[in-house]
Amino acid sequence: MTKLVVNSSEGGIMNVLSLALYLRIFYAALVLIVVSLMVFYVRGLTTKGETSGRLKAVFYGWLGFLVAVAILFHLLTAWQIPWVRWEIKRAEIVPNREFALNAKQHRFTLPAGGLKVRQGEVVKFKVTSSDLTYGFGVFHESGAMEFQMQVLPGHSNEIIWIFKDPGKYSIRSTEYAGPETEQMYLKDSITVLSGEEK
């Protein structure tokens, strides 16, 4: 099988923090638009007026719009969000670095030597569970999520990632596995060095 080499600019321009910012703007706009449209509609509904004979045409237009959004949305994210490509091509990607972690009795076991990577490196995380279904989430110091995946027992759960921002990252289980899951939090357990840093 031909192995694929990727780099940080592969597959699109989006990074996690800018995506979260766009989502905040989009969501605020969505709430305002939907509520405003309803206020506008209610004003019309309570006043007498002629119903447009083109209501059927409006319906077909609406139908077309919905179908277009449903299809184009996923095409857009596949084009602009690089980790979609990393996921689809995961088996073929050659990582620069590979880490194996295990979760058991509500504790993560990290590899000896810790988790130190360089900004822009292709990293593969291989996480296994010896008992329950857990999650493997990586978080920025601000609390924003960098990425996450599910960790199922009896399976090898793998993810390819490229860190675009240097700094300290924390690991937390993103799946509930009983009240003890709270203790599955490893603060600043991943160090991402910038290109120049030694």
Place this chain on the structure above:
Amino acid sequence: MISLKELNPLQKVTLRFVVIALLFYGLTVIEGMMMRAVQVNIPLLEAEHFFAVLNAHPIVGIFGYSFMLVMGAFYFLVPTFTKKELYSVFLAELNWLVMAAGTGIVWLSSFIFHYSALYTNYWPLPVIGSTGVSLGLYALGILLIMIGILIFCFNLFATVFHREPGDKPLSTLIISAFGLDGFVNIFNRFRGRPDKVVEPDVPLPIVAIFRGTIDTVLDALVLGSVAIVFLVYAFFKLKGATLPTTWLDPLIYKNLYWWGLDLIADGLVLIYVAGTWYLLAMIITGRQIFMQNFARAALFVELVVSWFVWSHHLLSDQTQPVMMRIFSGEMITAFELVTSGIAVFLTLATLWQARPLKMTMPLKFLLGGIVGFGLGVPAGILQADLGMNRILHNTQWVIGAHAHMQILVGLSCTLFAALYAIFPMVTKREVKSEFLSNVHFWCQMVGGIGMSVAMGFAGLNGMLRRTLYMGDPTYLQEMYFAAFFGTILAIGYLVMMYNLISTIGIPSLISLFIRLPWSKTQSNIAS
């Protein structure tokens, strides 16, 4: 106040469902506010107790409140709309008892015995992380609920398909109930021919109820089977033996479990809601639904779509085949935007054609429900994407911007619209105070949207669901907003209950369930 003597058995059983459902809603609100307090760092609950409450919260909310309110409304509306007798009032009475008992037992298993594998029940947490008693009680409660759901479905099927001599054949009714007549008419119009079915045999709202009921049966069979597996494990746990957990593969289990569970969220809820919107629009305007052939056809598409979308819950499961995640999780799921959008448009267009309309309570809540789905469905489609899901899965976005927006604003407002519409039909009384009904409406809208949006923003900032952050101030600001709007929601509930109770009267309310010693004279006084 209401005299129970004035009510027929169907009205009484409807009212029983409504009362129990609203009491369970109150319990859900209390649980929600307890957890809200913990989320703003008030140490009201220990971790073990917090997650036990979190375990009970959705079960009581979905089955005790939403399902029972839907059942009560449909038990009344289906016979009324089809002009048939309900197949069995006795089964309906048994139905609310079984549902209430099941929900109560699940609540006990959580609140007293601390069962806390949550409604997701990811294998093998339920059998490893609980005692034999708590697991057994939880499974028994779920099993009872599923039996209650099957009783409901049987009773409705038997009512819709009951035929008197001279009625149309069963096959005609089934074709109409599936909405296939809508497809035939659309096909004929494309060929320039007149409609084949001018007067459908099954009214549109009943078509929706029938379709939703198919998903309901499938969901009950899956969740009931899982409950039986839990019961077996609980039995051996109680005997001191431990069965191996390797009998089930976590990924296959997760697929099967989510297939069944998702039929609620992405199947019957959306279909029942669309049916209720159509029903209310028809009642409010006195007209047929605009382009009803499309509405009938869309309901059938929604039914089929609902069977193939479960993989959006497994987008972050790296061992789930990528093709399943893309087709089932992304592409087919995205078509829920289309089917929901059709229901929104056709309902609004039907109302628009009848303008000017007076803003009655059912109409206000109906439009509120549409706003809720207008916000909740796009949020759900957004997270059902391989790229977006990487940073949204299991965050507060999923449970806030999507789930709570759909349940508290979309579904609840739709149910309250139906409640305010059928209340006078069932009780022969108008709700006492329109002012208080309006207070309830605005609290539900402002509180529901505000809380869901605050949770959504917390999710976008990285806050997880099902996670405690005691002493961690990272997401405190969003949680203060959520608690504030949650309080408004709770006030709305109290106002609604006061309004309804003062309309019905406490003695009448109690005597709905218990024969009071003075009930003979009480009913006279009440009238």
